[in-house]
Amino acid sequence: MAISLRIFGVAVLLAGVSSAAAQPPSGAGSRPNPPAGSAPNLPPIPPGVRTTPENAHLPTEGEIKLGREGVLEVEKQYKVLTSGSYHDRLQRVVREVVRAAQSPEIVAEFRRVYQVPRPDDRSKRVPFEYTFKVLDTTREVNAFSLPGGPIYVTRGLMDQAISDHELAGVLAHECVHVAFHHAEQLIKKSRKLNTSQMWALLAAAVAGVAGGGQAAAAAGNILMGAQFVSIATLTGYGQDLETEADKIGALILTRTGFHPLGIYTFMQKLARDERRRGNPDYGIYRSHPYTNQRVTALQREIRRLGYSVDPGVERRVSGAYRLEVTPHQFQGREAAELRLNGNLLLTVVAPDGMLAPADRAQRMAQQIESLFAANITSSDVRQSNEQGAVLIRGIPVIRVLPDDAAVLGSAAAVVDRAYREILRAMLQEQVDRIK
Numbered sequence: 001m002a003i004s005l006r007i008f009g010v011a012v013l014l015a016g017v018s019s020a021a022a023q024p025p026s027g028a029g030s031r032p033n034p035p036a037g038s039a040p041n042l043p044p045i046p047p048g049v050r051t052t053p054e055n056a057h058l059p060t061e062g063e064i065k066l067g068r069e070g071v072l073e074v075e076k077q078y079k080v081l082t083s084g085s086y087h088d089r090l091q092r093v094v095r096e097v098v099r100a101a102q103s104p105e106i107v108a109e110f111r112r113v114y115q116v117p118r119p120d121d122r123s124k125r126v127p128f129e130y131t132f133k134v135l136d137t138t139r140e141v142n143a144f145s146l147p148g149g150p151i152y153v154t155r156g157l158m159d160q161a162i163s164d165h166e167l168a169g170v171l172a173h174e175c176v177h178v179a180f181h182h183a184e185q186l187i188k189k190s191r192k193l194n195t196s197q198m199w200a201l202l203a204a205a206v207a208g209v210a211g212g213g214q215a216a217a218a219a220g221n222i223l224m225g226a227q228f229v230s231i232a233t234l235t236g237y238g239q240d241l242e243t244e245a246d247k248i249g250a251l252i253l254t255r256t257g258f259h260p261l262g263i264y265t266f267m268q269k270l271a272r273d274e275r276r277r278g279n280p281d282y283g284i285y286r287s288h289p290y291t292n293q294r295v296t297a298l299q300r301e302i303r304r305l306g307y308s309v310d311p312g313v314e315r316r317v318s319g320a321y322r323l324e325v326t327p328h329q330f331q332g333r334e335a336a337e338l339r340l341n342g343n344l345l346l347t348v349v350a351p352d353g354m355l356a357p358a359d360r361a362q363r364m365a366q367q368i369e370s371l372f373a374a375n376i377t378s379s380d381v382r383q384s385n386e387q388g389a390v391l392i393r394g395i396p397v398i399r400v401l402p403d404d405a406a407v408l409g410s411a412a413a414v415v416d417r418a419y420r421e422i423l424r425a426m427l428q429e430q431v432d433r434i435k
């Protein structure tokens with residue numbers, strides 16, 4: 001994704017470059033840089049190997065140095081979570097993604113697109129240094145990468161990416177920025193372009209990072225304002241490279257157990273949440289055609305890769321309907337709560353033949369989940385008081401047995417509640433879809 005910190009990431013990079021370059025950009029060169037590659041607990045960068053056709057996809061020593069400088073900056077600003085559920089989830093999901101990102105097929109794609117190695121390439125090549133860390137903030141919904149391999153996601157982003165498909169999508173996108181050397185390309189390009197708008201943003205970002213106080217607040221505003229616009233527009237790595245990260249990211253996901261649609265549903269979700277928050281940049285965001293282009297391009301690419309895209313698949317991939325069963329003590333009995341997106345549908349109290357309450361609830365959850373994935377609409381949902389059930393396409397997915405009703409109160413009231421909760425969740429989905 002290309003959100004606020006991406007600008008920060010770029011600023012760090014350019015500040016790093018400027019320490020080596022003869023002509024630092026105005027305002028961005030005054031910040032003292034830590035010595036290159038001096039991140040704590042890191043072994044020295046291994047000696048580089050001359051570029052050959054076999055290793056031309058690997059980073060240069062320079063990229064690794066910039067990435068390590070970036071790590072120092074980022075970790076001065078943010079607390080990194082090194083254990084706990086967020087950390088564990090990230091490491092679990094990323095394992096498959098990073099393996100796929102380094103697979104021969106993806107490397108071959110990089111070689112094909114960028115025609116490497118170039119005959120005049122004298123760079124020394126070193127291995128990637130992929131690391132994946134959680135930043136302990138929920139205020140920012142963000143993911144970004146630094147050259148050579150460091151990738152960060154915020155806790156806020158992980159909360160938004162409900163399903164692992166979506167988190168994997170974000171990570172695959174970021175891996176492409178690293179594997180396809182987007183930072184290096186951006187630096188090359190920006191030295192040529194040198195647009196006043198870009199330097200103004202970067203200068204403010206660097207001042208904010210280095211100075212604190214009012215400068216930081218000013219930069220903060222720019223960063224927040226740019227946050228979601230940047231998905232679509234100028235920041236991040238620019239349109240072409242963001243589109244490439246989406247496209248290759250989807251290809252990476254086809255080589256994992258995750259669904260490539262995860263990038264797509266997550267992008268839609270971010271755009272929607274930002275509109276709801278009433279961002280002043282809403283107008284720019286809406287009027288900019290690039291978002292639609294990007295989403296459409298991604299959808300086309302996923303279809304081209306052989307996946308069907310329909311609301312049922314989107315529901316499954318985005319985790320739009322989360323059914324959970326939790327064991328529960330009800331008036332001293334073993335019971336189970338069945339919840340939809342956190343809201344109680346039913347407390348299952350009675351066993352059904354051989355099925356304990358928790359197993360009954362689990363069976364209901366599976367049935368409802370598979371019906372949601374089969375494109376049901378709200379007109380497919382009915383309640384039947386004669387059957388004491390909620391029906392979806394005529395199938396009694398929730399049945400209130402006499403033993404349940406004896407404890408919970410009237411069967412009709414229990415059925416009605418479950419019925420309303422299902423409709424409420426579907427209405428929420430409708431609201432979320434409004435473009």
Ligand SMILES: [Zn+2]
Pocket residue numbers: 001002173177236237242245
């Ligand atoms: Zn990106």
